[in-house]
Structures are given as C-alpha cells and as structure tokens.
Amino acid sequence: MSETFDAVDVIRTKRDRGALSDAQIDWVIDAYTRGSVAEEQMAALAMAILLNGMTRREIARWTDAMIRSGRRLDLTGLTRPTADKHSTGGVGDKITLPLTPLVASFGVAVPQLSGRGLGHTGGTLDKLESIPGWRAELTTAELRRQLDDVGAAICAAGDDLAPADKKLYALRDVTGTVESIPLIASSIMSKKIAEGTSALVLDVKVGSGAFMATRAEATELARTMVDLGTDAGVTTVALLTDMDTPLGRTVGNALEVREALEVLAGGGPTDVVDLTCALADEMLTAAGRDGHEVRAALSDGRAMDRWRAMITAQHGDPDAPLPTARVTHTITATERGVLQTLDARAVGVAAWRLGAGRARKEDAVHPAAGIELHAKPGDPVTVGAPLLTLHTDEPQRFERALAALDSAWRIGPDASTPRPLIIDRIA
Ligand code: URA
Numbered sequence: 022m023s024e025t026f027d028a029v030d031v032i033r034t035k036r037d038r039g040a041l042s043d044a045q046i047d048w049v050i051d052a053y054t055r056g057s058v059a060e061e062q063m064a065a066l067a068m069a070i071l072l073n074g075m076t077r078r079e080i081a082r083w084t085d086a087m088i089r090s091g092r093r094l095d096l097t098g099l100t101r102p103t104a105d106k107h108s109t110g111g112v113g114d115k116i117t118l119p120l121t122p123l124v125a126s127f128g129v130a131v132p133q134l135s136g137r138g139l140g141h142t143g144g145t146l147d148k149l150e151s152i153p154g155w156r157a158e159l160t161t162a163e164l165r166r167q168l169d170d171v172g173a174a175i176c177a178a179g180d181d182l183a184p185a186d187k188k189l190y191a192l193r194d195v196t197g198t199v200e201s202i203p204l205i206a207s208s209i210m211s212k213k214i215a216e217g218t219s220a221l222v223l224d225v226k227v228g229s230g231a232f233m234a235t236r237a238e239a240t241e242l243a244r245t246m247v248d249l250g251t252d253a254g255v256t257t258v259a260l261l262t263d264m265d266t267p268l269g270r271t272v273g274n275a276l277e278v279r280e281a282l283e284v285l286a287g288g289g290p291t292d293v294v295d296l297t298c299a300l301a302d303e304m305l306t307a308a309g310r311d312g313h314e315v316r317a318a319l320s321d322g323r324a325m326d327r328w329r330a331m332i333t334a335q336h337g338d339p340d341a342p343l344p345t346a347r348v349t350h351t352i353t354a355t356e357r358g359v360l361q362t363l364d365a366r367a368v369g370v371a372a373w374r375l376g377a378g379r380a381r382k383e384d385a386v387h388p389a390a391g392i393e394l395h396a397k398p399g400d401p402v403t404v405g406a407p408l409l410t411l412h413t414d415e416p417q418r419f420e421r422a423l424a425a426l427d428s429a430w431r432i433g434p435d436a437s438t439p440r441p442l443i444i445d446r447i448a
Contacts, residue, residue, distance in 0.1 A: 024052060028062040035069035043082050050086035054185045063189065064196045071201035077248065080203045084249055087211035090185035094132075094161060096217035100169055101130040104220040104308040106300055107213055109205070109242070110142040112230040112369035113267035113394075117145045117175060118281035119289075119297045119319070120304075122327035125172035126318045129308045132168055134178040134216050138378050138386070142230070142369060143274065146177055147378075151275035151344055151388035155337030173331045183211040200232060206245040213250070220256040220307035222300055223247070227444060228265035230365025236261065236444060243447040256307045261445040262296060266363045266398050269293040273377040273391010273412060275343040285328050287320035292397075292442050294319070299443055346389040346412035350419050354402040358432045363398055367429035368409075371422040375413040387414050399436050 026048045034041055041049075049066065052058040075083065096103050104124060108114055121131045138144030146157045159167065159176040167174040180187070186208050193199045213221055225243040226233065233239035243259035250257025269290045271280045283289040284297060294316075301315040318324045329339045372378065376387030393410040396402050408430065411422055 024048070024057060028052070028058045028066075032062060032065045032069060035066060035073055038073045040076050041079055046079065046082045047086050050083065050090055050185050054090045054188065060192055064192055064198070067189070067193055067196060067198040067201070067204060070203055071198045075203040077245075080207055080245060081249060081252055083203070084207040084211045084214070087183045087185040087189075087207060088215045091183050091215060092181040093215050094164075094182070094217040096130075096132060096165070096168070096219075099130055099165065101128055101172060102220070102308040102310070103130045103132055103168075103218045104222070104304040105132055105213065105216065105218040106222045106224060106304060107209055108224040109209070109226050109232055111226040111264040111268060112142060112365040112372070113269045113272045113277065114142070114226075115148060115269065115271075115277035115281045116224070116293065116297050116300060118148065118278065119284040119293070119324065119328075120300055121173045121175055122285065122331055123297060123301050123315060123318055123324040124304050125331070126323040126327045127305055127310055127313050127315075128172065129305060129310055130168040131173045131304075132164065132216060132218055133173070133175040134182065134212065135175055136178065143272070143277065143372075143378060145175060147386050148274045148277050149175060149337070151278055152332060152337040152339070153341040155332060156335050159335070167331075167334050171327065171330045171334050173327055174335070175331070176335070178212060178216070183215050186211050202238070202242050202245055205232060206242060206249060210246050210249040210253075214253045214255060218255065220304065221250050221258075222303040222307060223257065223259035224296075224300060225259050225261050226264035227261055228263055228365060228440075230267065230369055231264040240445065240447065247447055258303050258307055259447040260299065260303065260443055261447065263440050263442050263444060264365050265440060267365050267368050267394060268296065270394045270397070271391060272368055272372040272394070273375070274386060274388045275345070276389075276391040276393060276412065278343055284319065285325040287322075290397075295442060344389040347414045348412075348416045350411045351407050352409045352411070352423075352426070354396075354404060354406045354408050354432060356432050357403050358401070358434050359436045360396045360398050360400050360402055360408070361431045361433045361437045363394065363396075363430045367425055367427075368392055368394070371411070371425040371429070374422040374425055375411055375418050376415065389414060390418075398439050402432060
C-alpha cells in the first residue's frame with residue numbers, strides 16, 4: 022500500500038522544531054498502529070517530541086488520533102452520571118480503592134479503567150488481584166451492567182482502548198521518552214476520553230516519587246490535561262498533590278488493600294483519608310452532585326457496603342484473608358529526634374525489589390511483598406523505635422531492598438515544615 026507521508030519527513034519536521042500538520046499526525050499514529058511506521062522511526066519521533074515539544078493544537082490532534090486508533094466506550098444511557106479519577110502515579114497511592122466505592126455511594130457511576138504497575142509505582146489492578154478470586158477483566162456489557170447495578174467498577178482497559186497508546190507507551194518506556202509533557206498528557210487523556218466518562222478529576226503528583234519532580238512541570242502537565250479534557254467535552258479538574266513521601270503507611274499490593282479497608286471502615290491514615298475525601302468532593306461536584314458529606318459515608322459504612330458489592334460483582338471474596346509475606350525485616354532508628362524526610366522514590370524502589378512490582382510487563386508480582394511505614398515525616402522517633410518493616414516471600418531480596426533505602430530518610434532535632442498534601446487546584 023502506498024503511504025501518504027514518508028516517516029523520515031515527519032521525523033525531520035519535528036527534529037527541526039517545526040509543527041506537525043493534522044494530516045501528518047493522523048497518518049503517523051495510524052501507520053504506527055498498523056505497523057508501517059517502524060519502532061525505530063517512532064522512537065526517533067518520540068525523542069524529537071521530547072526535546073522540541075508540541076503546540077496545543079498538535080497535542081489535541083495527537084490525542085484525538087490515538088483515541089481514533091481504537092474504540093470509544095459508549096457509557097451514555099446509564100442510569101447515573103459518570104465521574105472518574107486518574108493519578109499520574111505515586112508510591113503507596115491506593116486512593117482509587119476507597120475512592121471508587123465512596124463516590125458510587127452518592128449515586129455517581131465510576132468506570133475506573135486501570136492498569137498494572139511498571140517500575141517503582143504500583144498498579145491498581147495488581148493491588149486488587151491480591152483479593153482471592155477477584156477478576157480484572159470485564160466485557161463492555163459486564164462493565165455497563167455493573168455500573169448500573171453497583172455504580173462502581175475497577176477493571177482492566179480492553180486492548181481496543183487507544184491501542185496506539187499501548188504500543189507507544191511500551192516503546193517510550195524503553196527509549197527514555199516517558200518524561201515528555203505532551204506525550205504523557207496525550208497518553209493519559211486519550212485513554213480517559215475514550216473510556217467515555219463525562220467528568221474527570223486528575224491527581225497530578227509532584228515530588229521525588231512522581232514523574233514530575235517540580236511544581237512548575239506538574240502545573241504544566243495538569244494545565245495541558247485539563248485543556249485536553251475540556252476541549253473534548255469532559256468536565257476536567259486537576260489537583261496537584263505531594264509525592265515526596267509515600268502516601269499512607271503501606272506500600273505493596275495486599276498491604277495497601279488492607280489500608281484501604283481501614284479507610285473504608287472509618288479509620289486509616291490521615292493523608293489517605295484527606296486525599297480520598299478531597300478527590301471525592303471534586304468528582305461529585307464535577308458530576309453535578311452538590312451538598313455531599315463524604316466523610317460521613319466512610320464512617321457510617323455506606324462506602325464499605327459499596328466496596329463489598331463491587332468486589333463480589335467481580336468474583337472476589339471480600340471476607341477472605343489477604344496474603345501475608347513469609348518473612349519480614351524491621352529497620353529501627355539509630356538516633357533520637359524527629360523524622361524529617363522519607364523519600365518516596367527510595368521506598369518505591371525497595372518495595373519493587375521485594376517483589377511488589379515488575380521489571381518487565383510479563384513478570385508476576387508477589388501480592389504480599391511491600392513495606393510498612395511505622396513513622397512518617399514529622400513524627401518523633403527514639404533510638405530502637407521501628408521505622409520500616411520489609412515484607413517478602415524471598416529473603417534473598419532483602420539485601421537489594423535495603424540498598425535502595427540506604428539514604429532514604431533523615432532524622433533531625435526538630436520537624437522540618439512539610440509541604441501540604443494538596444498543593445494546588447487547576448480547573
Ligand atoms: N501514565 C500513562 O498512562 N501514560 C504516560 O505517558 C505516563 C503515565
């Protein structure tokens with residue numbers, strides 16, 4: 022088949038800081054999905070985009086072309102309004118677990134199409150798969166039925182949802198081209214727009230454990246995604262939230278499910294509860310539901326009831342014991358003072374080395390592996406007090422996990438002023 026453009030010309034345009042035309046973008050995404058633009062050509066183009074950026078028009082067209090590479094889910098005709106949340110990924114970020122049933126308990130349907138983890142941040146599906154029997158795959162008909170009956174579903178995105186992004190994301194992962202704002206924004210928003218939600222709240226992480234280390238970069242990413250969503254007719258809001266230190270007190274799949282259950286039972290760590298409630302408020306407002314009292318739905322069991330229904334609908338047993346690790350190792354403080362910092366990335370890498378994450382997408386995760394945090398920045402510590410407990414099924418993993426934690430925390434005479442959990446709101 023003769024092609025409309027030459028891939029090398031498209032690469033040269035971006036290499037020389039030009040703007041790609043709509044026709045070039047449509048062609049390159051389609052031809053790459055079909056396999057007639059080679060992986061090395063797309064890798065060169067992705068690097069040129071990383072180095073030279075894209076205009077707002079180019080980003081919008083690139084996103085739209087990726088949506089058109091697959092099928093758009095049709096969620097019209099549901100009995101409830103829809104709202105979804107997406108986090109750019111962080112360490113200990115289990116917020117989707119309590120948030121989805123919490124929002125559903127107010128009569129808003131949450132179609133949470135999620136992924137598995139790669140690298141040091143965990144994937145929501147990996148966490149839920151630590152629940153015996155739970156199944157991530159739902160057909161579109163099953164998803165619609167569950168959204169009507171239960172109001173909440175967390176499931177795997179089908180292969181036909183933005184397939185161009187699936188291919189491109191895997192390529193970016195191995196070519197040093199993940200950290201490009203136009204490519205991250207279009208990757209996330211193509212999937213969220215194709216999923217068919219009418220309201221979307223973005224949790225854009227800032228800090229050592231996030232893609233975006235600085236507030237300025239995170240603001241630009243949030244602005245780009247909010248504009249893409251709004252232009253596509255999706256009510257979109259972003260919160261910028263801290264990811265210098267892990268969220269909550271657990272990192273790792275089953276450990277995080279346990280913590281999510283504490284939140285759904287009306288307890289749990291303050292930061293996890295506060296962020297869950299802030300995002301729930303935003304989702305309900307974006308879906309047109311006013312006058313909600315989200316904290317009450319955590320303490321009076323309404324959100325927990327919805328969780329149980331959601332897990333059961335996907336063949337999970339909400340009462341089954343969660344897996345526990347074969348061995349643990351506790352690190353204690355060697356000085357007295359206040360824990361000043363605990364680095365999110367180091368904890369994420371250590372949990373990953375204990376078996377909580379995967380290095381290649383075909384690897385299996387160890388559901389019980391991970392890290393418990395006994396102290397958070399701002400907490401006083403004494404000599405010998407436990408700081409972290411490492412959980413794994415394979416004791417030979419401790420050595421490399423401990424190496425990742427080598428200079429992961431600082432204890433000082435007094436508390437340093439922590440950054441607020443919610444740094445900004447962009448609408
Ligand atoms: N998550 C995505 O889905 N895509 C990116 O590019 C980065 C994070």
